[in-house]
């Protein structure tokens with residue numbers, strides 16, 4: 001049996017859920033297809049800049065009860081915690097940018113986004129296997145054998161995207177060599193690093209970071 005919808009969103013991560021919320025609020029017929037049997041985020045904290053919190057606020061996703069507003073972003077030397085760089089956040093940032101800089105746990109963000117999507121729009125355990133063109137739009141072939149035909153397909157299915165293969169061919173993602181922290185043009189910005197948990201304002205640091213000890217945290 002073949003179902004139809006206006007917009008098929010492949011991937012129920014924070015990108016797919018945000019897009020679904022936005023389109024559903026424009027009264028579009030939208031379906032999110034997520035391969036996992038439940039919506040879950042792997043990871044610890046996520047920082048969301050004002051460009052994103054402004055849009056989330058417009059979508060009615062109020063993260064203020066569950067997020068922290070850090071007073072500053074600080075880059076510290078891993079060896080001794082010496083301050084290398086600091087930038088004010090808090091009220092200064094909110095005033096300058098016109099929206100808050102927030103930090104919260106990824107799973108919490110995903111839970112809030114999922115709650116904003118009309119529940120009948122989310123289809124779990126639907127793994128996209130491939131796509132093909134047809135006159136009415138694009139046919140999505142799912143691993144469970146059930147097809148969907150959509151007028152528009154949004155590929156929000158992560159770094160190993162199946163949708164990207166359909167658009168770009170079998171091209172593996174390549175590292176640009178330019179991403180990472182401000183401290184180094186070739187470094188990644190993540191890992192276990194010393195973080196002063198007491199410098200986080202607002203509430204329980206565990207909301208934002210999964211602490212690994214008194215001086216370390218995974219972010």
Ligand SMILES: Cc1cc2nc3c(=O)[nH]c(=O)nc-3n(C[C@H](O)[C@H](O)[C@H](O)COP(=O)(O)OP(=O)(O)OC[C@H]3O[C@@H](n4cnc5c(N)ncnc54)[C@H](O)[C@@H]3O)c2cc1C
Nearest residue numbers: 011012013014015016034035046047127128157158162190
């Ligand atoms: C260590 C780390 C730290 C980061 N920190 C920040 C930060 O502080 N702030 C920030 O803004 N960004 C941060 N990012 C980037 C941010 O996490 C990503 O941009 C974001 O999670 C991407 O979300 P997404 O929904 O597009 O993709 P994903 O989170 O990858 O979700 C893709 C979804 O698609 C599903 N899927 C995949 N294939 C299929 C298929 N064939 N069929 C159906 N479903 C499928 C997956 O199961 C998954 O649920 C960080 C990234 C990393 C790796």
